[in-house]
Amino acid sequence: MRRRRPDRVPVMCQLSLGHYFLNSGLPETDIWHSTEGFGEALVRLQERYGFDGILVNLPGRDPDWRSHIERVEERAGKKVIRWRNGWSTECPPDDNPHVLRADGREFRARFDEVDPDLLYYIEPHDLGGLKYPHSWGFAEERADFNSFFPPWHYDTVDHVIRRTKGAVSVHGEVFSPFSQLLELVGYVEGLTALVLDPAKARACLKALVRGTVELGSGLAEHGVDAVLISSAFAGGGFISPRQYEEFVLPYEKAVVTGVKARFDIPVYTHTCGRIGDRLELMAATGTDGIDTMDPPPLGDVDLAEAKARVGGGLFLKGNIDPVNVILNGTPDKVRDAARRCLEAAMAGGGYILSTACSVPPHAPPENIVVLRETAEAFGRYQ
Numbered sequence: 001m002r003r004r005r006p007d008r009v010p011v012m013c014q015l016s017l018g019h020y021f022l023n024s025g026l027p028e029t030d031i032w033h034s035t036e037g038f039g040e041a042l043v044r045l046q047e048r049y050g051f052d053g054i055l056v057n058l059p060g061r062d063p064d065w066r067s068h069i070e071r072v073e074e075r076a077g078k079k080v081i082r083w084r085n086g087w088s089t090e091c092p093p094d095d096n097p098h099v100l101r102a103d104g105r106e107f108r109a110r111f112d113e114v115d116p117d118l119l120y121y122i123e124p125h126d127l128g129g130l131k132y133p134h135s136w137g138f139a140e141e142r143a144d145f146n147s148f149f150p151p152w153h154y155d156t157v158d159h160v161i162r163r164t165k166g167a168v169s170v171h172g173e174v175f176s177p178f179s180q181l182l183e184l185v186g187y188v189e190g191l192t193a194l195v196l197d198p199a200k201a202r203a204c205l206k207a208l209v210r211g212t213v214e215l216g217s218g219l220a221e222h223g224v225d226a227v228l229i230s231s232a233f234a235g236g237g238f239i240s241p242r243q244y245e246e247f248v249l250p251y252e253k254a255v256v257t258g259v260k261a262r263f264d265i266p267v268y269t270h271t272c273g274r275i276g277d278r279l280e281l282m283a284a285t286g287t288d289g290i291d292t293m294d295p296p297p298l299g300d301v302d303l304a305e306a307k308a309r310v311g312g313g314l315f316l317k318g319n320i321d322p323v324n325v326i327l328n329g330t331p332d333k334v335r336d337a338a339r340r341c342l343e344a345a346m347a348g349g350g351y352i353l354s355t356a357c358s359v360p361p362h363a364p365p366e367n368i369v370v371l372r373e374t375a376e377a378f379g380r381y382q
């Protein structure tokens with residue numbers, strides 16, 4: 001990540017939450033709702049797959065969360081937690097849980113009702129789901145900007161760092177301002193707002209930079225080795241390069257600059273799908289690296305070309321198709337794909353062997369183990 005050459009190419013994949021639910025041996029309700037549950041799932045699968053790093057992509061949890069439960073039901077193959085305030089959480093065995101309000105719907109704010117002055121950070125993975133203005137868990141009072149993140153927000157990072165004892169690289173995650181806005185108001189309304197009310201969209205994004213910098217800095221203060229900016233909706237399937245330059249680049253640049261002004265730590269960017277037409281724009285944010293690098297047909301990135309274009313200043317991570325290779329392929333197919341990635345990008349350092357996007361829930365574990373085996377055999381530097 002710091003553009004120095006290690007002894008071999010590191011291996012680190014982001015796993016979908018459904019994959020943790022199915023393969024860690026822990027109940028999905030505990031993994032999603034408890035610091036210890038998710039922290040233990042992260043460590044178990046890092047050890048099983050031989051990853052050199054762990055991405056902590058859920059915040060710590062309120063240790064008192066169980067006191068809010070009224071009852072737990074089983075319905076259509078899902079666990080359903082009924083909360084005392086009338087809300088519920090549907091917990092599938094292989095996918096992200098969903099928090100439903102008393103009317104049975106997930107919350108979304110309307111863009112026209114959003115006041116930028118009430119935005120600081122939107123946490124889509126809060127136990128109480130999305131809120132506007134934001135509050136934590138099932139609390140009714142709005143989170144105070146002066147002490148926004150509760151102390152337990154960093155507990156999972158602390159747990160994983162204690163468990164791994166420096167043996168692996170531990171990364172924290174923040175959502176980009178653009179992702180936060182789209183999560184809050186919904187993808188259709190959020191993208192429409194870029195055209196119909198771009199000034200207000202920019203005001204919202206600027207407001208969300210503040211909390212994003214605070215969270216990234218807090219993660220660094222708690223000892224993570226890198227901070228990932230999750231910017232999943234900034235690819236070519238959602239917005240044009242011109243829109244990226246207007247609505248993503250300046251705000252992600254402000255996040256990178258803000259965190260790095262306080263901590264000497266790598267900050268890198270996760271963007272899915274087609275990004276071949278915006279690699280240089282992504283580099284202009286000041287990011288240290290680019291994650292996913294989706295190949296065709298999921299995206300359009302040729303890894304060797306990307307290495308030539310931006311690999312001189314950035315590290316690259318990913319490019320193995322998580323669906324057609326990891327989920328539906330064989331160990332031999334995974335090995336071939338991994339070797340091609342190593343040949344394309346390992347020269348001179350600055351490459352992390354990984355699936356492009358998250359490992360799917362039902363991906364065979366024997367396919368994932370092959371990545372570390374291939375790096376050991378073919379990813380060593382002279």
